[in-house]
Amino acid sequence: MSPLELCGGIFGISVLAGALGALLGLGGGIIVVPALTLLFGLDIRFAIGASIISVIATSSGAAAAYVRDHMTNMRTAMFLELGTTVGAITGAYLAGVIGGRWLFIVFGLVMGYSAVVMLRNRHQKDLVVPPDAWADKLNLHGEYYDEAEHRLVKYKVTHTPLGLGLMWIAGVVSGLLGIGSGALKVPAMDLAMRLPMKVSSATSNFMIGVTAAASAGVYFARGDIDPFIAAPVAAGVLLGATAASKLLPKLHNKTIRIAFVLVLLWVSGEMLLKGVRLG
Amino acid sequence: MSNTPTQHQDNALNNAPSGHYVPTPDDMDLWISWLLRGGVLISLAFLVLGTVLTFLHHPNYLTTAISTHALKNPTEGDVPTHVVGIFDMIKYGQGQGFVALGLLVLIPTPVMRVALSVVTFWLEKDRAFVLITAGVLSLLILSLVLGKAG
Numbered sequence: 001m002s003p004l005e006l007c008g009g010i011f012g013i014s015v016l017a018g019a020l021g022a023l024l025g026l027g028g029g030i031i032v033v034p035a036l037t038l039l040f041g042l043d044i045r046f047a048i049g050a051s052i053i054s055v056i057a058t059s060s061g062a063a064a065a066y067v068r069d070h071m072t073n074m075r076t077a078m079f080l081e082l083g084t085t086v087g088a089i090t091g092a093y094l095a096g097v098i099g100g101r102w103l104f105i106v107f108g109l110v111m112g113y114s115a116v117v118m119l120r121n122r123h124q125k126d127l128v129v130p131p132d133a134w135a136d137k138l139n140l141h142g143e144y145y146d147e148a149e150h151r152l153v154k155y156k157v158t159h160t161p162l163g164l165g166l167m168w169i170a171g172v173v174s175g176l177l178g179i180g181s182g183a184l185k186v187p188a189m190d191l192a193m194r195l196p197m198k199v200s201s202a203t204s205n206f207m208i209g210v211t212a213a214a215s216a217g218v219y220f221a222r223g224d225i226d227p228f229i230a231a232p233v234a235a236g237v238l239l240g241a242t243a244a245s246k247l248l249p250k251l252h253n254k255t256i257r258i259a260f261v262l263v264l265l266w267v268s269g270e271m272l273l274k275g276v277r278l279g
Numbered sequence: 280m281s282n283t284p285t286q287h288q289d290n291a292l293n294n295a296p297s298g299h300y301v302p303t304p305d306d307m308d309l310w311i312s313w314l315l316r317g318g319v320l321i322s323l324a325f326l327v328l329g330t331v332l333t334f335l336h337h338p339n340y341l342t343t344a345i346s347t348h349a350l351k352n353p354t355e356g357d358v359p360t361h362v363v364g365i366f367d368m369i370k371y372g373q374g375q376g377f378v379a380l381g382l383l384v385l386i387p388t389p390v391m392r393v394a395l396s397v398v399t400f401w402l403e404k405d406r407a408f409v410l411i412t413a414g415v416l417s418l419l420i421l422s423l424v425l426g427k428a429g
Contacts, residue, residue, distance in 0.1 A: 006347055053386075
């Protein structure tokens with residue numbers, strides 16, 4: 001394989017990773033890391049460095065459209081980001097104290113269970129959610145124009161304190177295991193806070209970018225970000241995410257939900273396998 | 280770029296009574312949206328320019344697989360780890376320097392968006408959210424500092 005073919009191949013995979021990540025609120029690391037290591041034989045160190053870049057690119061590429069179309073609930077995102085950042089710092093300190101094996105198994109099971117419950121909820125439309133004083137006070141409720149249903153969807157946010165707690169856990173887990181932050185944030189917003197599926201994925205998409213940007217400096221200083229690899233990853237993911245972000249308003253919540261559930265089941269299986277193998 | 284009808288109504292209501300221009304949350308969303316697009320385009324331009332330069336400087340990259348192994352396994356000196364190194368690379372016209380600059384533009388984009396939100400919530404006179412976003416920004420800076428120390 002010539003360097004040109006390597007560059008082109010990584011670019012192609014990254015377009016796909018960016019599109020999927022932008023639609024489902026995931027970072028794209030799920031595709032980028034295995035593709036770089038297994039398909040292109042890269043060292044895991046540079047693959048992880050490239051996946052941090054991929055998370056930031058997914059978030060930044062999609063953000064312009066999601067902000068304009070009100071797909072991202074910025075107020076909810078900012079409030080929950082408090083939990084995630086504190087969690088990430090906690091996780092960094094707990095690394096080494098708590099072993100990885102059981103965490104992989106526990107969260108593999110949590111993700112698998114979330115996937116099943118999310119799939120069961122696929123027929124629900126506008127819900128009447130229990131009132132929440134926190135969401136009222138912080139004015140977290142929102143609305144967006146749904147191009148698939150051709151109507152303005154108004155939604156209420158609920159269980160805000162629980163959501164904040166879950167985001168803290170998501171932050172701790174991603175700090176400890178280095179994966180799964182989007183895969184935990186979307187179910188938390190969907191199942192606990194009852195945001196519409198598309199809003200959950202767009203809001204998660206924004207949040208993972210913020211968290212990744214804060215940790216990217218460390219990877220850069222450590223020399224884990226190789227420009228020759230990161231360039232096609234960043235460019236491909238940016239293009240894929242930008243294109244997909246224009247598609248999200250037109251897709252049905254149910255479609256996004258089912259696609260997310262499938263990916264979540266896969267991630268859950270991978271985590272369980274990792275947990276078993278670590279023993 | 281089409282606004283929904285309700286957004287137009289909001290704009291009219293907000294701006295009509297007062298004599299001077301008060302930005303609505305929707306205006307701010309549009310500004311943030313354009314700023315993000317600008318950042319992404321600048322970053323993309325540097326990434327493409329740097330990659331094209333790299334292949335122009337090394338025509339053998341296009342056809343032979345001789346250098347692939349070395350590119351996949353860069354040594355310490357090949358990967359830029361600080362800003363000064365990047366500008367040195369650019370001074371010598373090295374493509375990888377431009378790529379690294381593109382990445383440096385891309386990486387802070389999400390944090391810039393948090394910083395911008397502090398300003399927009401301030402303009403909206405939303406005290407609670409000025410505190411929340413400023414808190415998030417401080418925590419992000421704290422985690423950056425802690426990460427470097429550790």
